[in-house]
Amino acid sequence: MRQYQTLVEALEGLKNRGYVHDFNLQSSCVECPDLDxxxxxxxxxxxxxxxxxxxxxxxxxxxxxxxxxxxxxxxxLVDAYGVYSEALSPEMIARLK
Numbered sequence: 001m002r003q004y005q006t007l008v009e010a011l012e013g014l015k016n017r018g019y020v021h022d023f024n025l026q027s028s029c030v031e032c033p034d035l036d037x038x039x040x041x042x043x044x045x046x047x048x049x050x051x052x053x054x055x056x057x058x059x060x061x062x063x064x065x066x067x068x069x070x071x072x073x074x075x076x077l078v079d080a081y082g083v084y085s086e087a088l089s090p091e092m093i094a095r096l097k
Contacts, residue, residue, distance in 0.1 A: 007052045007078070010064050014048070014076055019066050021075030028089040030067060030077055037073065041095040044069045065096070 004010035023030040029038045048066035065077040079096075088096075 001048050001050075004050055007050075007062055007064060010050045010052075011076060011078075014064075014066050019068075019074045019076050021073060023065075023067055023075045023077040025077060025079055025088075025092075028092055032073070032075055035073065037069075039067070039069050039073075041089075041091040044095075046095065 002013060004013060021032045021035065023032050023039075026038070029040045030044065031038045044067050046065050047068050050064040051061075052064070053061050061080060063079050065079070066074070067077055068074050
C-alpha cells in the first residue's frame with residue numbers, strides 16, 4: 001500500500017490507478033449513482049484503506065476506501081470515522097472494518 005499525506009493526494013493517486021468512480025455509503029450497500037450500480041457486501045472487495053486525521057479539528061477525520069466490484073468496477077468511498085456506523089447493516093459494518 002502506498003503512503004499519502006493528504007486525502008486529496010490519495011484520491012488523485014487512486015484515480016491514476018483506475019479507481020475512477022465515486023461510491024456513496026448506504027445502510028446495506030455502496031452505490032455509484034453515475035453507473036446506477038449498487039454493490040452489497042458480497043459484491044465488492046476493499047483493496048486499500050487510508051485514514052486521515054484533521055490537523056486541528058477531530059471532525060475532519062476521514063477514511064478512504066479503494067473498492068473493486070466482483071465485475072471489475074473500481075472506485076472510492078470517503079467516510080468520516082464511524083459517524084454513520086449505527087445506520088449500517090451488520091454485513092456492511094463487517095465489510096468496512
